[in-house]
Amino acid sequence: MRIVQLLPELNEGGVERGVAELGRELVKKGHESIVISAGGKLVAQIEAEGGRHIAMDMASKNPFSVPLRMYRLRKLLAQLRPDVIHARSRVPAWLAYWANRTLHIPFVTTVHGFNSVSPYSAIMTRGDRVICVSGAIKTYIQDHYHTSEEKISVIPRGIDLEKFDPHRLDEHFIQSFRAQYALEGKFVVSTVGRITQLKDMETFIRAVALLKESHPNITGLIVGGVREDKRAYLERLEVLIKTLDIEREIVFAGSQTRVAEIYALSDVVVSSSKKPESFGRSVAEAIAMNTPVVATGHGGVLDIVREGENGYFYDVGDSDALARSIIEAKSLSFDGYGYVASHFSLGQMVNKTLEVYHAVV
Secondary structure, eight states, rough: EEEEEEOOOSSSSSSHHHHHHHHHHHHHTOOEEEEEEEEOOOOOHHTTTTOOEEEEEOSSGGGGHHHHHHHOOOOOOOOOOOOOEOOOSHHHHHHHHHHHHTTTTEEEEOOOOOOOOOTTGGGOSSSEEESSHHHHHHHHHHHOOOOOGGGGEEEEOBOOTTTTTTTTTHHHHHHHHHHHTTTTTTTTEEEEEEOOGOOOHHHHHHHHHHTTTTOOOOEEEEEEOOOGHHHHHHHHHHHHHHHHHTTTTEEEEESOHHHHHHHHHOOEEEOHHHOOOOSSHHHHHHHTTTOOEESSSSSGGGGOOTTTTTTEEOTEEEEEEEEHHHHHHOOOOOOHHHHHHHHHHHHHHHHHHHHHHHOOO
């Protein structure tokens, strides 16, 4: 089959990585993978892995440019004649929907997040088949758009088990990282992700402060970059840390590429998002590394964490409950790699997506 995926751009992000990974696996299976976007960092990777990228403005929300972009897309699709068009975001979905009116190519959409409820967002439910990345997303679109059960397929984002394999760790990196941040012999509780208000770092920090007395060897490891417009938030976190007298217990490690190793060296990973995650990829990745997770109990993580087996849930903002759950999670032992391989692997995502493609074709 010839598959065309459309998204705004190809810079870093969960959707972008998912598009690139799916394209790579489609090529391995003998299909033709084409991605149309405004471009970005992942273009070179897509082309190196056997896919094709076509640059086109799929990102602009300027309504005055829509007719010309729609015309260009229709002309391109008529030339490509793909078996399936797969839209991964709202602007590309609208452009494809109108461009495809006379072409009648099977049209698939993926709902990646809890988009604002509006006619603009409704386009993501107009595919011939609609993929949802979690049960929470499925419930959301059914509640707000009354999308029929027959159209929906729940396909969680796939975890690349070659990258997240506890038997393929870079031990040299782990040793260097531990030495760099003085983590040897510490009880390491980590949170991974960009530093923003939505990640509720305050509750994480307060939980570490609560555990300091009973676990004096605790270290709260915060891994993630800070955008320039979030610098003021970081400064507020630093003031809170100083006020709580835990400057030695909190480590900011910045943005890191070897996150599998960081999950593996952690005793517990915390996902403290205020806003429901559409899936919770970082949670599944941490569990794949056999590290227990404590997460806020909403959104897509409800599909991933099994309380008392591989982690626990707590309510948003409840630092006392988070502290208690961290201690409980520390003692859990489980085969996280096997669990993720059975339920959330990249291979399963690809196979289920191909089933959707075959169904519409």
